[in-house]
Amino acid sequence: DIQMTQSPSSLSASVGDRVTITCRASQGISNFLVWYQQKPGKAPNLLIYAASILQSGVPSRFSGSGSGTDFTLTISSLQPEDVATYYCQKYNTAPLTFGGGTKVEIK
């Protein structure tokens, strides 16, 4: 099965900072990658699908890129409401494996 590895596992940044999270697949998955945001005590929320397409209603400070095995989620200007854990997930074939998550905090 394909493994999904996220880095870093956690980060702390200041409001207004540019934040980058990476996700690496153990084999190529084309662009079948999604990013979710999960705030404490809540269900995950879809941010980006097909590696780079912003879900309706998601702020434009979020962006995604990549194809094949290496993917990136970028928050261009970190806001207090972005404090959450971010997960990537591949969906080219089952199993639909998640990455281990990246916890984002405000410095």
Add this chain to the structure above:
Amino acid sequence: QVQLVESGGGVVQPGRSLRLSCAASGFTFSDYGMNWVRQTPGKGLEWVAVISYDGSKRNYADSVKGRFTISRDNSKNTLSLQMNSLKPEDTAVYYCAKDRVGGGVAGREMDFWGQGTLVTVSS
């Protein structure tokens, strides 16, 4: 608006069974694949199972294959997860989640999630 409401969680002894349900509303349930995803308290997400819009295709995580069965009743807008031979490591919050795109390919990005139901497997 889309609503997914899970029920059926609780405390169960190892080796016993439990059935989870997810009541769907606010969209044409029979058009979309549906998933179960679980999250161990304080840990990450684990995809469990997916079923196609018409119930003809199902896939499972290796960790639950042969023990869990996903099913759906399109006449009642309900998704189910039958969990047998439960193990302590099945303890988690279980979410049902809808595929963003309808049609024949099930197991896609998930655009709506329920609030989750907690399953605790303990003697």
